[in-house]
Amino acid sequence: MENAIFITGCTRRIGLHLTKRFLDEGYDVIAHYRKMTPELEVYKNRNTVVIRADLTSPKDIDSMVDQLQRYTRSLRAIIHNASFYEKTSDDLSEAIKQYQTFFNVHMLAPFLINHKFYPLLTRGEGPRDIIHITDTNAQNPDKRFCIYSSTKAGLENLTKSFAKNFAPQVKVNSIAPGPIVFSKRESEEQRKAILAKTLLKKEGGMESVFQAVKGIMNNDFITGTCVCVDGGRSLG
Numbered sequence: 001m002e003n004a005i006f007i008t009g010c011t012r013r014i015g016l017h018l019t020k021r022f023l024d025e026g027y028d029v030i031a032h033y034r035k036m037t038p039e040l041e042v043y044k045n046r047n048t049v050v051i052r053a054d055l056t057s058p059k060d061i062d063s064m065v066d067q068l069q070r071y072t073r074s075l076r077a078i079i080h081n082a083s084f085y086e087k088t089s090d091d092l093s094e095a096i097k098q099y100q101t102f103f104n105v106h107m108l109a110p111f112l113i114n115h116k117f118y119p120l121l122t123r124g125e126g127p128r129d130i131i132h133i134t135d136t137n138a139q140n141p142d143k144r145f146c147i148y149s150s151t152k153a154g155l156e157n158l159t160k161s162f163a164k165n166f167a168p169q170v171k172v173n174s175i176a177p178g179p180i181v182f183s184k185r186e187s188e189e190q191r192k193a194i195l196a197k198t199l200l201k202k203e204g205g206m207e208s209v210f211q212a213v214k215g216i217m218n219n220d221f222i223t224g225t226c227v228c229v230d231g232g233r234s235l236g
């Protein structure tokens with residue numbers, strides 16, 4: 001493989017959609033997962049390599065780096081999609097554990113992966129991208145998800161640091177989705193309330209994230225910024 005696209009969290013929903021769409025467009029994809037799913041399994045034989053790692057474990061991340069180097073000589077882009085979504089616990093001892101998990105998945109793992117994979121990014125020719133998938137909650141947190149939101153805000157800040165440190169070889173940007181695809185845990189009433197505060201009054205759908213990723217990759221003058229894909233939710 002050459003100039004592969006490395007995506008984290010590919011077992012379902014947005015990560016799986018990004019995997020499918022990059023394959024549709026003829027890219028080689030290295031799809032990261034934690035717990036394999038039948039939906040991702042299907043892609044194992046198409047130009048996709050799947051690599052397992054629990055992103056709360058730096059040891060797993062190191063092993064992922066070793067495995068990845070066996071499959072591709074260079075990377076065109078790294079897309080940090082993997083994420084954990086949970087309300088902040090009312091039990092503070094539980095909340096401490098949550099903070100460690102959220103910090104590992106949303107901040108430490110992207111930090112380590114960016115540094116460890118940088119040589120693979122700069123080995124190829126042409127534009128190179130790192131994209132952090134954050135959340136509009138990073139700028140305007142849902143008070144029930146303060147640990148989730150604050151670590152997404154930390155990832156937003158890492159975007160700016162990496163943009164400064166990796167320029168001009170690599171562009172580094174965030175995509176902050178709004179209501180893209182609701183999770184099963186959101187009731188009909190919660191969904192209606194969210195859409196009532198979304199200017200465009202609809203879920204974005206996973207393709208809106210893929211189009212934003214491609215828009216950033218195809219523009220050689222965007223770095224250190226955040227593209228909101230939220231239907232105006234952040235203004236609602």
Ligand SMILES: NC(=O)C1=CN([C@@H]2O[C@H](COP(=O)(O)OP(=O)(O)OC[C@H]3O[C@@H](n4cnc5c(N)ncnc54)[C@H](OP(=O)(O)O)[C@@H]3O)[C@@H](O)[C@H]2O)C=CC1
Nearest residue numbers: 009010011013014034035054055081082083135177180181
């Ligand atoms: N869906 C939406 O409307 C919105 C999504 N976003 C962001 O977009 C991105 C994709 O969202 P969505 O598809 O809904 O996400 P999901 O929560 O459905 O999937 C997240 C992915 O991350 C993986 N993951 C979670 N924890 C770990 C871990 N410790 N180690 C390895 N992998 C892990 C999951 O794997 P596993 O199956 O093993 O748990 C899964 O593949 C996320 O960053 C999310 O925060 C932001 C705003 C709105």
Ligand SMILES: Nc1nc2c(c(=O)[nH]1)N=C([C@H](O)[C@@H](O)CO)CN2
Nearest residue numbers: 083084085178179180181182183194
């Ligand atoms: N990792 C995840 N992050 C987010 C999810 C999700 O399912 N997994 N879902 C949301 C909300 O559904 C949002 O879209 C609407 O409230 C936010 N982040």
